[in-house]
Structures are given as C-alpha cells and as structure tokens.
Amino acid sequence: MYAQQQNLRPHHSQHHHHARPASTGPMYASNQRGPPAGDPQLYQYFSAVDQDRSGSISVTELQSALVNGNWTRFDLDTVKMLMGIFDTDRSGTIDFKEFSGLWKYISDWQNVFRHFDRDNSGSIEGQELAQAMRSFGYNLSPQILTLIERKYASAPPTAYGPPPGITFDRFVRACVVVKTLTESFQRVDTDRDGWVQLSYEQFMNMTLTAP
Structure with a gap:
C-alpha cells in the first residue's frame, strides 16, 4: 500500500544559499566572549540575529533572519515549526549549537527546493509538487495534491x-x-492495507499534533 519512503532530511550539498540576517550594528557586545567552536561566519550570523545579546534566539528574532528567494519573510508558523524541531532543550529559544543544526537543515532543504523548482519561479506548484512528493515516497492522489497546494500556496x-x-x-x-x-x-x-478504524480521540490527537 505504501511506497518506500525516503528520509525527509534532505541530502546535504556543499552549495548553500543562506538567508540573510538584518544588520544590527556591532557584531559582538563588549562583554561577550569569543565565538564557540564551529563555523565563525555562521556565528557572526547568529550574533547579528541575536539582537538582545542574550546568547540565544527567539522566534521573532529567527523570523527576522529567514527570507525566501523573493525576499519575503518566512511564514511565522514555519518558523515556530523549525523552533520546535531544533529547540532540543525546550527553552523556547535556540542557542548557537541548535542554530547550527537548523541552518544546515534549511540549507539542505534549499537544494531540494531548487531541484524541484524546474521553472526557477521561486515557488513550487502543480507537477513540481507531485514530483517532489513522489521522490519522497508519497503517492498522493491529484485531489490531495490540490488540497496541499491550496493550503500552502501564497497568492501575490x-x-x-x-x-x-x-x-x-x-x-x-x-x-x-x-x-x-x-x-x-x-x-x-x-x-498496511490503507484503512484504519479510529476513535475521535485518536483522530484529534493525530491531526492536532501535526506541525
């Protein structure tokens, strides 16, 4: 019933296109220690996004740093989803180590997005969406694909x-x-026959725990 599903963590590529954080003045506060182990350039991005110099990034600070190819800011619900994935200590913010994992995740997804954006329009639609889902192992009907496109597409x-x-x-x-x-x-x-019997409680739990 189910196609063999691929891991949705995108394949890592050396070619990255990073979102740009807004300029926030001096990169380091005078009382801030040197950067921790890791990519020094990425730490500069992190420090620029950390506007209150708290050593961690909030949802609003993260949203200000992430932009699409058309320079629109990331949707807030997507930012919250990413925070939920990478805020491993459940502090409500992400530190530099968590931010490093998030940044790699986004960079890898950008390579996937560019691969399926065949017409280089900066968006995924129609057959591009169907091809992407099939490549991940999800054989969705045209009706479901249309629902996904309607739910997540943004009209100009x-x-x-x-x-x-x-x-x-x-x-x-x-x-x-x-x-x-x-x-x-x-x-x-x-x-694995594609049919289940669910209680109302199970159904609500399944849908409300989705990102």
Whole structure:
C-alpha cells in the first residue's frame, strides 16, 4: 500500500544559499566572549540575529533572519515549526549549537527546493509538487495534491508580487506535515492495507499534533 519512503532530511550539498540576517550594528557586545567552536561566519550570523545579546534566539528574532528567494519573510508558523524541531532543550529559544543544526537543515532543504523548482519561479506548484512528493515516497492522489497546494500556496499580494505557488518556507512545512501525518497513520494501520478504524480521540490527537 505504501511506497518506500525516503528520509525527509534532505541530502546535504556543499552549495548553500543562506538567508540573510538584518544588520544590527556591532557584531559582538563588549562583554561577550569569543565565538564557540564551529563555523565563525555562521556565528557572526547568529550574533547579528541575536539582537538582545542574550546568547540565544527567539522566534521573532529567527523570523527576522529567514527570507525566501523573493525576499519575503518566512511564514511565522514555519518558523515556530523549525523552533520546535531544533529547540532540543525546550527553552523556547535556540542557542548557537541548535542554530547550527537548523541552518544546515534549511540549507539542505534549499537544494531540494531548487531541484524541484524546474521553472526557477521561486515557488513550487502543480507537477513540481507531485514530483517532489513522489521522490519522497508519497503517492498522493491529484485531489490531495490540490488540497496541499491550496493550503500552502501564497497568492501575490499585488499584481507585482511573487507568483502564486508554494514558497520555500511553506514547501518545507508542507513536506514535514505530510511526513508527520503519514507516520501517524501508519502507526495505527498495522496491517498496511490503507484503512484504519479510529476513535475521535485518536483522530484529534493525530491531526492536532501535526506541525
């Protein structure tokens, strides 16, 4: 019933296109220690995003640092999802180590996005979305693919705005949601026939725990 699903953690590539943090003045506060072990350039990004010099990044600070290819900010729900994945100590913020993992995750996803954005429009739509989902092992019906596109696509705010379709940030969220819901379904579909009997409680738990 199920296709062989690939790990949704994207393949790492050496070619990265990083989001740009806003300039926030001096990179280091006078009482700040030197950068921890890791990529010095990435630590500079981290320090620029850490506007209150707390040593960790909040949801709003992270959103200000992440932009799509069309220079629109990441959707807040996507930022919260990423925080939930990489805030491993559940502090509500991410430190430099957690930020490093998040940055690599985003960079790898950008390579995946560029691969399926065949027309280089900066968004994923139609057959591009179907090809991406099939490559991850999800054989979704045209009706479900249409629902995904309608749910996650962003219409241009003006005639001069970005083209309609799923921007990078929403593409990542859509893929993670499909993965999460599929895994939740498979846990109760023990005989793998594509049919399950769920209680109302199970159904609500399955849907409300999706990102």
